[in-house]
Amino acid sequence: MKSLPATFTTRAALQAGVHPRDLYHWRDDGEVIELSRGVFRHADAPEPSLPELLAVGMRAPEAIVCCVSAAVAHGLTDEMEPAVQIAVSSARSAPRIVYPPTSVFRFDAETFEVGLSQVEAAPGEFVRIYDPA
Template identity: 70%
Template sequence: MGRESLPATFTTAMARARGVHPRDLYAWRDDGRVVELSRGVFRRADAPPAGYPDLLAVAYRSPVAIVCCRSAAAFHDLSDEISPAVQIAVPTRHRPPRIAYPPTAVFRFEASTFELGLSAVEAAPGEWVRIYDPARTVVDLMRLRGRLGDDVAYGALQHYLRRRDARPAGLLKLASALDVRGPMQRALDVALAQ
């Protein structure tokens, strides 16, 4: 079975299920026919380039995860900084993945609100990764401002309010669902008064 029978991005388990011996898989990696994106996640060298290979690798390592916080803010142009690690959320009762490369930070979000604001990004042609939308990202940064920093939260809010699709009322509704309405309301009042 040749690597041409494999999808553009695949895991070791997917390759084995198609009859590829690990010896062959690692030989392909060593001679450059496949690229290892993360432990056990590969991409064919002849596949179209992935726009977001780190997000793609993390999604294959933890399919339940959703890209969040600083990583989502960078993707949605809500921040000028690049996150040093891919930040993902998993439901509270889900075992957090241990991913050394790409560097990954895991947050545990309440299962009942886990998929609020869920969106997707095409990380590679035809391959989608779960990510929180801009409004959910702003609200999460406000919720986690004690951990991630006030400047990150308020900066993301400022960037969000400059967007054509900004909906402050939608932010407040989402903030209520995520139990951070008070801080969000105060931050919005200050931001909109300027």
């Protein structure tokens, strides 16, 4: 288990040779915490500052945090968002994420990565996000 990063997916665990039975045993024993379906974090890892963004970023690594979610992460608003807002390229299919609640916007493929930045969602773990401008 220690060979896996602080936050990892089921796929990463399987590729590291972890049997699914062991992964769910770790979850049931509290050794790992399930942030979202198929996204786990070591229980002894430092607390993430943006756990919802971290979970969504792991589930949809090609997506970019946008709109109100980006404004909240950049400290530009104190609005309570009902769902994590992410953008995907119009050339890709939209991810289906139930938890944390997620709203998906489709942005033009040609300008999709304009203004792209990163935010540290947990120590040493970054999520793609649009910059404040």
